[in-house]
Amino acid sequence: MQSKDTYELIGVISGIVAIIATYFNNGYKKNEKMAEDYFELLLVPYVCDYKNNNTLNAVKYIKKNYTQKCYFIPKYIFYLVKYNKKVELHKILMVDYIWSYPTGNNIMSNILDKMYRIVSFIQSFACIFGGLFIVFKVLIIIETLISGTVNDFTLPDLLLGFILIILFFTLIKHSFQSIEDNYSLSKKQIEKNVKKKLKKYDKDYNKYYV
Numbered sequence: 001m002q003s004k005d006t007y008e009l010i011g012v013i014s015g016i017v018a019i020i021a022t023y024f025n026n027g028y029k030k031n032e033k034m035a036e037d038y039f040e041l042l043l044v045p046y047v048c049d050y051k052n053n054n055t056l057n058a059v060k061y062i063k064k065n066y067t068q069k070c071y072f073i074p075k076y077i078f079y080l081v082k083y084n085k086k087v088e089l090h091k092i093l094m095v096d097y098i099w100s101y102p103t104g105n106n107i108m109s110n111i112l113d114k115m116y117r118i119v120s121f122i123q124s125f126a127c128i129f130g131g132l133f134i135v136f137k138v139l140i141i142i143e144t145l146i147s148g149t150v151n152d153f154t155l156p157d158l159l160l161g162f163i164l165i166i167l168f169f170t171l172i173k174h175s176f177q178s179i180e181d182n183y184s185l186s187k188k189q190i191e192k193n194v195k196k197k198l199k200k201y202d203k204d205y206n207k208y209y210v
Contacts, residue, residue: 034183037072039100047097047210050090058089074182076190076197091201092194098208099200 045065050056062081066073074096080089181189 031183034072035100038074039097041070042066042073042077043093043097043100046093051210056090057086058093059084059086062089074193075185076182076193079187079190080194088194088198091205092197094205094210095197095201098205098210 042065046056046058046061049061059081062077068078076092077089080092182193184190184193
């Protein structure tokens with residue numbers, strides 16, 4: 001591969017990575033803002049009202065004060081409202097309040113979570129960068145072979161390219177599976193979130209003062 005081709009490839013891939021990184025960062029900031037609004041505009045008022053009236057019906061409370069237009073509220077909340085799961089809804093609201101409250105541990109946990117996502121992002125694109133680099137090289141080699149020009153093509157180059165691409169998709173899949181998406185519209189993910197949060201309540205709620 002000519003040096004010029006190499007530099008052009010690096011430039012193109014770097015530009016693509018920069019665009020996607022910007023999109024990723026903007027999406028993450030929007031998600032953070034929604035989580036902050038959820039805490040400040042729903043969780044805090046609910047907990048305060050519940051402390052004044054511990055017979056408060058969580059389902060009626062949500063119906064009275066919020067609508068689907070409040071997109072900062074995770075869908076699992078309205079899912080529980082729809083099926084009138086007032087006990088489960090109360091538990092999840094309390095769990096979300098505890099884990100959203102700006103304690104030192106929660107702040108550190110959020111920082112580590114963000115760092116993990118960034119590292120996963122970098123790993124994924126390092127793999128695709130390497131994979132595309134090798135694939136591009138192979139295409140150049142094929143072109144030169146067709147034209148009758150001798151090139152330094154080797155089978156390991158091709159294998160390395162495919163290995164890097166496979167590794168990329170594996171990392172992407174792992175990253176998505178490890179992310180707890182509270183704003184998912186998937187019914188399967190919503191039910192998974194509900195189940196996980198109810199387990200947290202049963203396990204940890206009595207450890208905290210709310």
